[in-house]
Amino acid sequence: GELGGAFVRPVEGGHPGAYELSSLCRRQLAPYKVPVQWRLIDEWPLTASGKIQKFVLRNWVAGDSGPPEPTP
Numbered sequence: 001g002e003l004g005g006a007f008v009r010p011v012e013g014g015h016p017g018a019y020e021l022s023s024l025c026r027r028q029l030a031p032y033k034v035p036v037q038w039r040l041i042d043e044w045p046l047t048a049s050g051k052i053q054k055f056v057l058r059n060w061v062a063g064d065s066g067p068p069e070p071t072p
């Protein structure tokens with residue numbers, strides 16, 4: 001019953017759309033693995049050692065904390 005989602009940090013000057021990202025994934029992944037929701041972020045939330053804080057990303061999706069506004 002869950003839908004897949006992905007956070008994307010585009011390269012400087014890049015602004016991929018959901019259709020473009022989905023098309024790329026459809027060529028590389030099985031259909032059930034293609035994310036349905038896309039969130040563009042400017043910076044990854046990192047720990048002091050440089051690892052991505054996945055719990056922060058989960059909280060952003062759940063709405064428990066103030067996520068960055070999705071960039072169009």
